[in-house]
Amino acid sequence: MKKRGIKYVVKKGNQFYPSEELKKIANITDPKIYTQAAKDPIKFWGDLAKEGLTWSKDWDKTYEEKLPYFKWFKGGKLNFSVNCVDRHLAHPEKTALIWVPEPKDEKPIKISYGELHNKINKFANVLKTNGIKKGDVVSIYLPMIPQALIAMLACTRIGAIHSVVFSAFASDALKARIQDGKAKILITSDGYYRRGKPENLLKKAKKAAKRTTVQKIIVVNRIGKKVRGRKFLDFDDELEKAESYCKPEMMNSEDTMFLLYTSGTTGKPKGVVHDTGGYATQAYWTCKWNFDLHPEDVMWCTADIGWVTGHTYAMYGPLLTGATTLVYEGGPDFPNPGRWWKIIQDHKVNVFYTAPTAVRMFMKIKQNWITKYDLSSLKILGTVGEPIDKKSWMWYFKTIGGSRCPIIDTWWQTETGGTLINTIPGIGPFVPTVSGKSFPGIKHVIVDDKGKPMPKGRQGFLAQTSPFAPGMLHGVFNNHKKYVDTYWKKFKTMYDTSDGAYLQDGLIRITGRTDDVMKVAGHRLATAEVENAIHDNRKVGDVAVVPMPDKMRGQVPIAFVVLKRGKPGKKLEQKLRKYVDIKIGPTARPARIFFVPDLPKTRSGKIMRRILKALLINEKPEGLMTLVNPTSVDKIKNIITENS
Numbered sequence: 190m191k192k193r194g195i196k197y198v199v200k201k202g203n204q205f206y207p208s209e210e211l212k213k214i215a216n217i218t219d220p221k222i223y224t225q226a227a228k229d230p231i232k233f234w235g236d237l238a239k240e241g242l243t244w245s246k247d248w249d250k251t252y253e254e255k256l257p258y259f260k261w262f263k264g265g266k267l268n269f270s271v272n273c274v275d276r277h278l279a280h281p282e283k284t285a286l287i288w289v290p291e292p293k294d295e296k297p298i299k300i301s302y303g304e305l306h307n308k309i310n311k312f313a314n315v316l317k318t319n320g321i322k323k324g325d326v327v328s329i330y331l332p333m334i335p336q337a338l339i340a341m342l343a344c345t346r347i348g349a350i351h352s353v354v355f356s357a358f359a360s361d362a363l364k365a366r367i368q369d370g371k372a373k374i375l376i377t378s379d380g381y382y383r384r385g386k387p388e389n390l391l392k393k394a395k396k397a398a399k400r401t402t403v404q405k406i407i408v409v410n411r412i413g414k415k416v417r418g419r420k421f422l423d424f425d426d427e428l429e430k431a432e433s434y435c436k437p438e439m440m441n442s443e444d445t446m447f448l449l450y451t452s453g454t455t456g457k458p459k460g461v462v463h464d465t466g467g468y469a470t471q472a473y474w475t476c477k478w479n480f481d482l483h484p485e486d487v488m489w490c491t492a493d494i495g496w497v498t499g500h501t502y503a504m505y506g507p508l509l510t511g512a513t514t515l516v517y518e519g520g521p522d523f524p525n526p527g528r529w530w531k532i533i534q535d536h537k538v539n540v541f542y543t544a545p546t547a548v549r550m551f552m553k554i555k556q557n558w559i560t561k562y563d564l565s566s567l568k569i570l571g572t573v574g575e576p577i578d579k580k581s582w583m584w585y586f587k588t589i590g591g592s593r594c595p596i597i598d599t600w601w602q603t604e605t606g607g608t609l610i611n612t613i614p615g616i617g618p619f620v621p622t623v624s625g626k627s628f629p630g631i632k633h634v635i636v637d638d639k640g641k642p643m644p645k646g647r648q649g650f651l652a653q654t655s656p657f658a659p660g661m662l663h664g665v666f667n668n669h670k671k672y673v674d675t676y677w678k679k680f681k682t683m684y685d686t687s688d689g690a691y692l693q694d695g696l697i698r699i700t701g702r703t704d705d706v707m708k709v710a711g712h713r714l715a716t717a718e719v720e721n722a723i724h725d726n727r728k729v730g731d732v733a734v735v736p737m738p739d740k741m742r743g744q745v746p747i748a749f750v751v752l753k754r755g756k757p758g759k760k761l762e763q764k765l766r767k768y769v770d771i772k773i774g775p776t777a778r779p780a781r782i783f784f785v786p787d788l789p790k791t792r793s794g795k796i797m798r799r800i801l802k803a804l805l806i807n808e809k810p811e812g813l814m815t816l817v818n819p820t821s822v823d824k825i826k827n828i829i830t831e832n833s
Contacts, residue, residue, distance in 0.1 A: 194565030196593040198619065205586075205595065206617040211568075215615025217478050222616075226629035230656050233630040234470065238262055238659070241473040241509075242466075243276050245439045252656050257677040260443045261467035261659045268437035269345035269446060269465055270309055272473075273508040275437070277302045284513045287487065287536055288335045291382040291519025297536070300335055305342075308428065312343035313435035315427045319405050321374060323348030323438055326448065328372035328403070329494075330363055330394055332356040332381035333518045336409045336424055337494050338504050340376045345446060345465075348438035352448040352460070355495025356381065356390060359814040362458070363397035366450050369460055369666065371402045376424075379414035384520045387412040442466025448666050449497055451603045459675070460666030461603050468606050469509065471660030475607040475628060476506030479597055480540045480569050481614040487566075488540040489515040489533070491547065496791070497603040498573050502542055506607075521547060526554045530562040541589070542571035542599075544794025546731070548581045548589075553730045553753040559588055569614055571597040574794045576699050578721045582621040600624045600699050602686065604676070606660025609633070609653075610697050622721065623698045631658050633697065635690050640680045643691070648715060650703055651690040652683040689715050702798075707736035707744045714777050716798070719746050722772035723765055723779075728755040733788050734779065735802045745780035749788060749801055749825065757784030783828055787821040789813075804829055 197211040212218045226233040235251040238244075238261075248265030277283065281303025288298045300308075321327060327349050331337040337353075344351040352370045354363050367375065377394040380387045391414060398406060398420075408416045409424040416423065440446075446465040450458035476482050480502075488507045492498035507514035515536055521529050529551075533541060551559065570590050577585075577598055586596055596619055600610035610633060612618065612625035627633045635649040636642055643649035653661075661684070665672040679685045689700040700715035707714045716734040723732045730753030736744040748765070755761060762782045769778050789797045803810035804826050813819050 193591055194567065194593055197568060197614075198593060198595050201618075204618040204620050206619070207595065207615050211481075211595070212615055214483075215481050216483070217613060218615035220616050222629045223626060227632070230630040230632075234261065234656075234659055237474050237630075238265075238466065238470045241477075242267060242272050242469055248442060248466075254655060254657075256682060257673055258664065259655075259657050259661075260663075261464075261470070262442035265442040265466055266439040267442065267466055267469070268439055269469055270313075270342045271437050272469055273342060273345075273505060274302055274306045274309060277508075277511045278306060281306070283484075283511075285508060286335060286338060287513060287515045289515065289517040289532055289536075291385070291517075291523060293524065298335065305339070307433060308339045309342045309346060310433060310435045311428050311431040312339050313346040314431040315407070315422075316343055316349060316374065317347055317435070318431070319374060319422070321347065321349050323440075324350065324445075326350045326352055326370040326372045328363070328367050328370065328375045329353045330356060330375060330377040330390070330397075331409065331494070332378060332390065332411070333493060333516050334378065334381065334409065334411060335516070336376075336378070338516070341447075341494075341504065346435055346437050348440050348444065350445050350447060352450070353494055353500065354450070355493060355815070357493075357814075357817060358495070360393040360396040362814040363393065364401065365458055366460075367397060367401045367403060369450070369458070370448055373402060374405050374407060375403045376407045376409075378409035378411045379416065380412035382412070382519055384523045389414070391416065440465045443663070445663070447500070449500065449603055459668060459671050461662045462664045462666050463606055463660070464663050467659035467661070467663075471607040471658060472501050472506045473509040475609075475660075476502060477510050478613050479599065479608050479611055479628070480506075480542070480571060482507065482510050482512050482540060484511040486539040486568070487513045487515055487536055488542070489517070489536075489538045490542040491517070491521070491529075491544070492542075492573070497606065498542075501607050521550070522554075526551065526558040527562065530559050530564060533564055533567065534562040537566040539566055540569045540571070541567055542573060544574040545572050545577040545581055546574065546790055546794035546796065548572065548577070548585050549731050552581065552584050556588065564589060564591065567591075567594050569597060570594050571599055573599050573601075573608075575796065576622065576624075576701060576717045578724045579621040580725055595619045598622075598624045600688070600697070604662040605658060606662070607658075609658055610699070612696075618696075620693075620696060623693055623696045625696050627697070628658070633686075633690075634683070635692060635697075636680070636683075638679075640683060645692045648689055648691040648700055650679075651686045651688045651697075651699070652680050653686065654683050657684060707746055709736075709742055709744055709746065709776055714746065714773075716746070718773060719748065719769060719777050719779065722769045722777070723748055723750065725772065726765060726768055728752055728761070729765070731788055733796045733798055733801055735798045735805065737780065737802075737805050739780070746777060747805055748779040748782045749785050750782055751785060751788060781832075783825070783832060785821070785825050785828055787818055787824070789816050789821050789825070790818060791815050801825070
C-alpha cells in the first residue's frame with residue numbers, strides 16, 4: 190500500500206489550516222508576529238538580520254530613506270558566499286546541492302557543502318586571475334547545471350556583480366545585457382540537454398560576445414564540443430589550476446550584488462539592481478518561514494536561474510538556511526510525464542515550488558503517471574508566476590499533495606527579490622486563489638489610481654508603503670529615469686507594483702497585472718477573473734484573456750483557450766461565453782474565443798499576455814526570446830487571421 194505521509198493541513202469550512210503535526214515542526218506558528226512586526230518594522234528587520242546572517246561588522250543605521258531610494262543596514266559588512274556556505278562547514282559532508290541531469294543514463298550528482306566551498310573558492314580565484322575585481326560585472330549564460338551556482342557564488346565571494354541571462358534567450362538578448370552591464374567576462378557552456386537533444390549554447394554566446402566589452406569566455410564542457418581560441422577558457426581546466434582558498438571580500442550591505450534584466454512593455458530589458466545585505470536578509474527569512482524550510486529539508490524550486498525565482502529559491506534561499514536544494518536540467522515531462530514525480534520520490538523532496546502553468550499541464554495527462562510514485566515526503570507545495578485558479582489549486586492539493594500539504598500561493602516580482610505576500614505554513618489559512626497576507630514587517634495597500642484606499646472587497650492597485658522591503662530593487666542599472674517612471678511616478682511615496690488586488694476576509698487576492706485590467710463599458714474587470722471563470726469548465730486546460738480596443742465599449746475581453754478534451758468550434762465558444770455570463774456577468778463575456786494549441790510562456794510558466802495583445806491588434810510582438818515555445822506565436826497568429 191502506498192504511503193500517505195503526514196497530514197499537515199485540516200479543513201475548516203472552505204479554508205484549510207495547519208494541522209497539529211505541522212505546528213509541532215513549523216518554524217513559526219504565532220499569528221501575533223504580524224502585529225509585533227507592524228509596531229516597529231525597522232527594528233523587526235534589524236533583529237531578523239542579526240539573527241539570520243553572519244556579519245563581519247554591525248551596521249550604523251538600520252534603515253535610511255531618501256525616495257525613490259532607500260538603504261538597509263547602512264554601514265554593515267558581510268559576504269554573501271560566507272552566509273551561503275562557509276558558516277555551514279561545521280558539517281562539510283552535508284549535501285548542499287542535488288543535480289539531476291536530463292539524460293537518464295547520467296546519474297544524479299550530490300555536492301556537499303565542503304565540496305561546494307572548495308569549488309567556489311577556486312573559481313573565485315579564476316575570476317581574479319582574469320582581472321575581475323569588486324564591482325565588475327560578470328555575465329553568466331548557463332543552463333541548470335551545478336557550475337551556474339558555483340559561478341554565481343564565486344562572484345559574490347570577490348564582490349563582482351553577476352548578471353545571469355536565461356540560457357534559452359537568443360544571442361541578441363544576451364548581447365543587449367552584456368552591453369548594458371559592460372561585462373568583462375562571459376561564463377557559458379558548450380550546450381545542454383533539452384527534451385533529449387543537445388542544444389548548442391556556445392554558438393549563441395560567441396555571436397553575442399562579438400564587439401562587446403567581453404575579454405574572456407569561460408566555457409563549461411557539457412555536451413562535448415571542442416572550444417578553440419585565445420579568448421576561450423575551459424571551466425574545469427581553470428578550476429583545476431586555481432588555488433583552493435580565496436579570502437572573501439567583505440561588502441557593504443548596500444553594495445550591488447547582482448543585476449537581473451526584466452523586459453518592459455517595449456521589450457527593451459531593464460537591469461534591476463539588488464544589493465547584498467537587504468537581499469540576503471529577505472531571501473533567508475522568506476525561505477525559512479514561507480516554505481517552513483529546515484536544514485534537513487530538500488527543496489526543489491523548478492524555476493530556471495535566468496529568473497529571480499531561480500536566484501532566490503532554486504539557488505540562494507535553501508543554502509542560506511543550510512538546507513539542500515535540488516536542480517533539474519531538463520524538461521518537466523521528458524522522457525515521460527512521470528519524470529518530475531519520480532525525482533520527488535527518488536530524492537525525497539520536502540518542499541516543491543512551481544508555476545500554475547506547470548500544474549495545468551499535468552492536469553491534462555493520465556493521472557497514473559503521477560499516482561504511481563510515492564510523494565509522501567512532500568510537506569509544502571508552492572506556486573509562483575501568476576494567480577492560480579481554484580480548479581488547479583484543488584487538483585494540486587489533492588493529486589500532488591495527497592490532500593495533506595498546504596499550498597503557498599506566493600506573490601512577488603523580480604523587483605521585490607523574494608516572496609512578499611502569501612500564507613505562512615504554520616499560521617494559515619490556505620484559501621484557494623487567495624495569496625494571503627504581506628510578510629511580517631511589510632505593508633501593502635490597495636488604492637485607486639490617485640493613491641487613495643479602496644473599500645474592502647473592491648479591486649484596486651496594489652502598492653507597498655514605507656519602510657520598503659529589504660530585498661527590494663535599489664534602482665535600474667544606469668537608468669534613474671526608468672526607475673522613477675516605472676515604479677514611483679504613479680504614487681510618489683508608494684512603490685507601484687503594477688498589479689491589481691482586493692481584500693477577501695482580510696487576505697489579499699491578486700487579480701493580475703493592472704495592464705491586464707480591462708475597462709469594459711466603464712467597468713473595471715481583471716483578466717484573471719474572466720480566466721478563472723472559463724477555466725472552471727472541465728474541457729478547458731489553459732486560458733489567457735487580454736483586452737482588445739473597441740469603439741463602442743472602450744475594451745472587450747478576448748480569450749485564448751487550450752482544450753484538454755473536446756473539439757473546438759462555434760458551439761463550444763458560445764457555451765464558454767455563456768459560462769462567463771453565469772460566473773461573472775454579461776459585461777465580462779469574451780467578444781471572441783480563439784482555440785489555440787498552446788499559449789506563449791516563459792520557462793518559469795508566465796503567460797506572455799502582451800504578445801497576445803500585439804497579435805490581436807496586428808502589431809509585431811516584442812520579447813519573443815523570453816519564450817520557451819516561440820513557435821506558438823505564429824500558430825496563434827494564423828488562427829486569429831483565419832477566424833477573424
